[in-house]
Amino acid sequence: MNAVTKGVPNGARPAQEPAQYLTFMLAGEAFAIGILCIKEIIEYAQLTAVPMMPDSVRGVINLRGAVVPVMDPQARFGRPPSPVTKRTCIVIVEVQAGDERQVIGVVVDAVNEVIEIAPADIEPPPAFGARIRTDFIFGMGKVKGRFVILLDVDRVLAMDELGALGEPAAEQEEAAA
Numbered sequence: 001m002n003a004v005t006k007g008v009p010n011g012a013r014p015a016q017e018p019a020q021y022l023t024f025m026l027a028g029e030a031f032a033i034g035i036l037c038i039k040e041i042i043e044y045a046q047l048t049a050v051p052m053m054p055d056s057v058r059g060v061i062n063l064r065g066a067v068v069p070v071m072d073p074q075a076r077f078g079r080p081p082s083p084v085t086k087r088t089c090i091v092i093v094e095v096q097a098g099d100e101r102q103v104i105g106v107v108v109d110a111v112n113e114v115i116e117i118a119p120a121d122i123e124p125p126p127a128f129g130a131r132i133r134t135d136f137i138f139g140m141g142k143v144k145g146r147f148v149i150l151l152d153v154d155r156v157l158a159m160d161e162l163g164a165l166g167e168p169a170a171e172q173e174e175a176a177a
Contacts, residue, residue: 018116021141023148024091024108026074027082030148031108032115032141037093037153039103041111044088061105063092070105071157077136082109095157104157115148117141122150 021032022041047059047070056076060067070090074081082088087110094101125137138152 016119018118020114020116021148021150022091022114023112024089025110025112026108027079030112030146031073031151032117032148033091033093033151033153035114037095039092039094042090042092042105044084044090044107058107061090063103063105066103068092068103068105070107072107073151073156076156077133082107085109093153093157096154097158106157115143117143117148117150
């Protein structure tokens with residue numbers, strides 16, 4: 001079964017023609033997301049920390065007057081955050097959040113390139129052995145003899161699930177008051 005029959009991730013086309021993906025690095029591994037959900041790529045700048053946020057939300061940035069939350073996918077995957085280097089970027093993406101679209105920044109170690117991957121070159125996510133939740137993975141793209149992990153950005157960046165992660169701490173404080 002080809003991963004394309006499972007569903008179409010945000011930013012990929014459902015047709016049988018190749019889709020374009022932005023590839024980037026996280027802790028030495030290659031990941032990709034469909035370019036149709038990407039708004040822009042910006043240089044990593046100082047973030048404003050927000051109290052009571054889950055570990056995977058590093059803070060917020062001011063993007064032309066809009067408050068944009070910035071997520072660390074490494075923390076979302078249960079890994080330690082990568083150090084910030086001169087190649088660290090924030091990829092600004094637009095995800096589906098219920099009935100509306102939400103703009104979120106994603107911290108990546110380095111942006112590589114935009115590539116085309118044909119649906120025939122996308123395998124379903126592994127049932128086991130992946131170091132991240134399989135529901136975060138749309139598929140495994142075969143590129144130049146190697147695999148690139150294709151992320152389902154709507155699932156990885158689901159803010160309602162992140163909000164649920166932050167609730168127990170808030171409830172504990174209310175109980176202590």
